[in-house]
Amino acid sequence: MDTVTPGKLNHFLCPMICVRKVQNKVIVAISVALSNRSCNRPIPSKHFLSNKNCWAPILTRRRLEPIGSRFLSCYRNSRLLILQSVWLIFEANRTGLEKHKVRILKQKMELLGINCNDSCIPGNYSNLLCPKCKGGRSIERSLSVHIVEDADFAMWRCYRTCCGWAGQAFADGRVTIEGMNIIFKVSSPRQITAEGIILEPIGEKLIAYFGDRMISEETLRRNSVMQMAGNQGIIAFTYRRNGVLIGCKYRTMEKNFWQDKGTEKWLYGLDDINEATEIVIVEGEIDKLSVEEAGFRNCVSVPGGAPQIVSTKDLPSWEKDKAYQYLWNCKEYLDKVSRIILATDGDVCGQALAEELARRLGKERCWLVQWPKKDHSSCFKDANEVLKCLGPNALREVIETAELYQVCTINQLI
Numbered sequence: 030m031d032t033v034t035p036g037k038l039n040h041f042l043c044p045m046i047c048v049r050k051v052q053n054k055v056i057v058a059i060s061v062a063l064s065n066r067s068c069n070r071p072i073p074s075k076h077f078l079s080n081k082n083c084w085a086p087i088l089t090r091r092r093l094e095p096i097g098s099r100f101l102s103c104y105r106n107s108r109l110l111i112l113q114s115v116w117l118i119f120e121a122n123r124t125g126l127e128k129h130k131v132r133i134l135k136q137k138m139e140l141l142g143i144n145c146n147d148s149c150i151p152g153n154y155s156n157l158l159c160p161k162c163k164g165g166r167s168i169e170r171s172l173s174v175h176i177v178e179d180a181d182f183a184m185w186r187c188y189r190t191c192c193g194w195a196g197q198a199f200a201d202g203r204v205t206i207e208g209m210n211i212i213f214k215v216s217s218p219r220q221i222t223a224e225g226i227i228l229e230p231i232g233e234k235l236i237a238y239f240g241d242r243m244i245s246e247e248t249l250r251r252n253s254v255m256q257m258a259g260n261q262g263i264i265a266f267t268y269r270r271n272g273v274l275i276g277c278k279y280r281t282m283e284k285n286f287w288q289d290k291g292t293e294k295w296l297y298g299l300d301d302i303n304e305a306t307e308i309v310i311v312e313g314e315i316d317k318l319s320v321e322e323a324g325f326r327n328c329v330s331v332p333g334g335a336p337q338i339v340s341t342k343d344l345p346s347w348e349k350d351k352a353y354q355y356l357w358n359c360k361e362y363l364d365k366v367s368r369i370i371l372a373t374d375g376d377v378c379g380q381a382l383a384e385e386l387a388r389r390l391g392k393e394r395c396w397l398v399q400w401p402k403k404d405h406s407s408c409f410k411d412a413n414e415v416l417k418c419l420g421p422n423a424l425r426e427v428i429e430t431a432e433l434y435q436v437c438t439i440n441q442l443i
Contacts, residue, residue: 127151130180130200137198137205138183143174152178154260162192175259184259188285227258228277234261238282243416244318252298252318266314268295268332278314278332288332294355296329299362307368309428310386312379316412320372323416323424331355335373335382344388356389363390370431372398374411387434395434398427 135145142160149155158164159172169189176183186195198205231254236246239254257263257279268276276292298317302308309328311317317330332355344350347357356363363369369390373379387395400408400415401423409415415424 127180131176133200134176134180134183134198138174138185141196141205143172143185145174149174149176149183151176151180154262159187159189159192159194161194162187162189165189165191173260177259188281188287193287228255228265228267229258231256231264232261235264235282239318242315242319242413243421244315244322244413248318248321252321254318266297268297268299270295270299272300276332280314286334294332294358296355296359296362297332298329299359301326302329302362302366306366307370308366309370309372311412312373312382313411313413316372319411319413319416319424320428323412323421323428325425325428329359331382331386335378336385337378337381339381339384350389353385353389356386367394368396369394370396370398370428371434372412372428372431375400375408376410379411383434392434396431397434398431401427 131149131151135149138145143157144160145157146155149157153176155174156170157172157174158168158170162171164171171189171192172185172187172194174183174185180200182197182199184195184197187193196205231249235254235256236249239246239249253267253269255265255267257265262282264280264282266278266280267274268278275295276288278286278288278297280286296302296310297314305327307327309320309325311320311328311330312335314330317328320328333352336352347354350357369386371383371386373383373386383397387397400410401419403409403418409418412424415427
């Protein structure tokens with residue numbers, strides 16, 4: 030600063046910009062600090078010089094000849110376009126890196142037999158043929174493959190319940206994880222967390238799906254209905270006890286179900302019957318949400334499907350009663366209940382389930398819902414169908430008018 034002379038134009042090296050001469054031209058190299066500046070005037074040159082690491086606009090000496098504030102203003106106002114140019118280069122480099130990571134992910138998956146096609150791009154879901162189960166007899170494209178948007182990793186899962194092959198491949202040096210439900214497998218209920226099994230809040234797609242079934246967003250939130258992370262087409266019904274996550278059941282909109290291996294069986298909605306003396310038991314999680322829309326929160330759902338027929342054998346001991354282990358796990362809740370309304374499905378399997386539940390819970394304290402007529406030859410199938418077609422008031426009335434189970438069975442025999 031010793032060269033500063035009053036009344037003269039003084040030139041100094043800008044701390045924001047480094048300038049050097051190359052073949053009679055001045056190259057402007059951009060500093061990181063320049064990103065805090067902005068301007069609205071165009072850069073005075075359209076020519077650029079580049080190397081491996083940076084690109085910079087070239088200002089010819091003729092352009093630098095104007096003296097005074099006019100040159101300084103032009104020089105200062107060129108910075109915005111410089112930043113724009115650097116941003117374009119950055120985006121191009123980022124895109125190139127992303128493509129490189131996608132190639133690595135596809136190579137790792139192809140080693141496992143997953144034949145990725147052109148639809149396997151970051152942010153998309155692709156349905157491919159599972160190399161483990163080959164899609165079963167129908168050769169179903171049951172393997173869902175998803176590459177995350179930044180292409181850092183890819184994950185896949187076969188939605189056929191008899192397969193369930195799943196895994197993750199990483200774009201860096203991490204080892205590929207693969208196996209039967211190995212990503213989400215847990216050894217005990219205490220280890221389950223929403224982050225551990227990769228869940229996220231339910232998205233707009235599934236909110237609209239439940240809306241078509243007359244189930245509100247408020248009911249979904251109260252029951253902690255979630256979705257598999259990154260996949261808006263897979264519902265995650267979270268099973269909780271005293272507010273703690275103890276299990277999860279997945280369901281696609283095409284009505285495919287599965288649970289993680291090693292998950293202990295419980296009734297869905299257990300916290301809603303903690304202090305109840307009267308409860309409603311339904312056959313599925315969506316029916317539990319439907320009954321809540323009708324005004325009954327004291328409702329739980331069985332975690333599995335219904336049997337084909339009623340067993341003719343004597344009731345097994347609780348250690349051997351594997352198909353109904355959830356009843357024994359929830360025994361302390363069920364023992365306090367004086368009245369149990371069975372609202373299982375109206376088909377043959379649903380009736381068999383009602384009989385098996387009544388045998389274990391005691392027929393003297395069970396009531397059975399009679400689903401209303403749909404037409405001359407059939408009745409409504411379940412709680413959600415009544416809710417959709419007849420509304421919440423009709424569903425409430427059906428539940429309130431349930432008959433004593435022993436009376437219903439006698440009437441059916443007559």
